[in-house]
Amino acid sequence: MITVLRQKAFGRLWLSYTASAVATGLLPTALILAILDRHNGFTALGLVLGARTLGFLIGALPAGVIADRYPRAKALACSSLLRAAGAAAVALLLDLPTIALCAAVFLAGAGEGVFRSAYQALVGELVAEEHRHEANAATTLSLRVCLVAGPTAAVALHSGLGRTTSLLIAAALWLVSTALVAPLARGDRKPPETNETSRNALADFGHGLREARRHRWFLAGLAALIFWLALGEAAKYLMLPIIARDRFGGDWLIGAALGAYSLGAVGAAVLMSRWRPRRPGIPAMIMLGSYGLVPLSLAFAHHSWIIIACCAVGGAGIEIFNIPWFTAIQREVPQHLQARVSALDFLVSYGMSPLGLALLPAIIADVGGTTTLTVCGLLVIAAALLTLLVPGMATFTDPHHPKAPHTTPTPQAAEQK
Structure with missing residues (x-):
């Protein structure tokens, strides 16, 4: 690094x-x-x-x-x-x-x-x-x-x-x-201008959508991220304060759990600065799915350290996913389309979090917190692991599609090489 x-x-x-x-x-x-x-x-x-x-x-x-x-x-x-x-x-x-x-x-x-x-x-x-x-x-x-x-x-x-x-x-x-x-x-x-560049912003955005659809690993990972944000992350933010007060008698668990999440993420970032797995998609998707342990621990754990530990694992998991994910987009997507594909990534994944925060309270009121947390946790785990069935997911590449040509590196990049 x-x-x-x-x-x-x-x-x-x-x-x-x-x-x-x-x-x-x-x-x-x-x-x-x-x-x-x-x-x-x-x-x-x-x-x-x-x-x-x-x-x-x-x-x-x-x-x-x-x-x-x-x-x-x-x-x-x-x-x-x-x-x-x-x-x-x-x-x-x-x-x-x-x-x-x-x-x-x-x-x-x-x-x-x-x-x-x-x-x-x-x-x-x-x-x-x-x-x-x-x-x-x-x-x-x-x-x-x-x-x-x-x-x-x-x-x-x-x-x-x-x-x-x-x-x-x-x-x-x-x-x-x-x-x-x-x-x-x-x-x-x-x-650089390409034959895909137009003067119409909507047409340019459409080129980005077509490029995203070309990468099955990207679509599968984006689907798993939607479950992570709309169900896992939203369930944590909604239920952690309630569980902290009702089961553990105070708000201290909120700070401890969120702090453990951040420390896990920092530790994983340090680890990933030194570790380059040969098949990065496997640890990435397993660890992304590990976030399902957070709602499951909120549903069933009667010892606070279990919830804190699961939050630390979840924080580590998102960074073990994020770093090879961003690297794969920069490697597999042509340079002149990278910002559009990254924008789609942020738009879809982060747009799902408010949706989960809006819908889950009604579901919790209807079927109960324990059932909702259990289903959310299992779906987060299953969504991440099922993506490994997609060809190329283990390496974040498209084995059956030729790699699109990249543009000439900028002078700054050429100097670094």
Whole structure:
């Protein structure tokens, strides 16, 4: 991992990403605390958080087309500026009507939707294939550390310096992220035109859909991710607070379980920076399915350490999946389509989480928490393991399809080789 960070272009890109990740870690907690300080804070909170999710989904929809049509470093810089403007606007508009806050948070969410797809595609563009696994591990590690530290820092800043401090620091960090990626933008080139490039954004998005359908391993993995988010992750967030209070007598288990999840993810990122399995799809899908242990432990465990341990395994599992998954997209998908396929990945998978959070409460009320958690856990495990029946899933490749030609590497990537 140290080797890839020494490469000038990726090192600068990673620092830009890390500054953005610190801001991303601060923002949700900073938003919650700042809005709850308002006189109608609880009523406004759901609307504001929903606006951020909606902004992300709407931003992710055109993000792939934008990052495949225009220089990706410039797309990253613009998305960070958009997020900085959104965070700063929230800090300045806290006492204005809720609709103004929703609009500002929507901007920040839209910027995040563009940022993720552009970043993944730019890593594939700048980093030589033999170093992409380590590059994705470094990215995941910085994100997970920031997501662990961010909420604690936001609470401390809110208590010591006031409700707008964390928001303004997040805005400043996104400006730093913009400044770090700006030199890459000056040397960045527009992705090359191909016979699939059109002037119609919808047609370009359609090319991305066709490319995604060409990769059966991608479709199977995306289906497993939908179960992971809509059933596993949603069930955890809905039932963990209830189980903590009813079965274990307090909220301490919430922090312990979520902390164990984050520590498991960090440990797995370190492991994956050194480990390159020959058939990465096998450990990836087994460990993705291991998240089903989380709802199963919530359903049946009467010892808190079992729930905490299952959350740690689940956190490790998602990163043992994520790192080879992102690397496979960067390897198997042509460079001029990578952002569109990554955008589809983020759009479909993250769009399912709100759906699960919306539907599961009614199911829990109808059939009970234990039954719902059991079914959710078993479906998460089964969905992940069944994907291994798909040809090519074990290696995240399409053995029966010729690999589409990739575009010429950028000058930055050529220098690294």
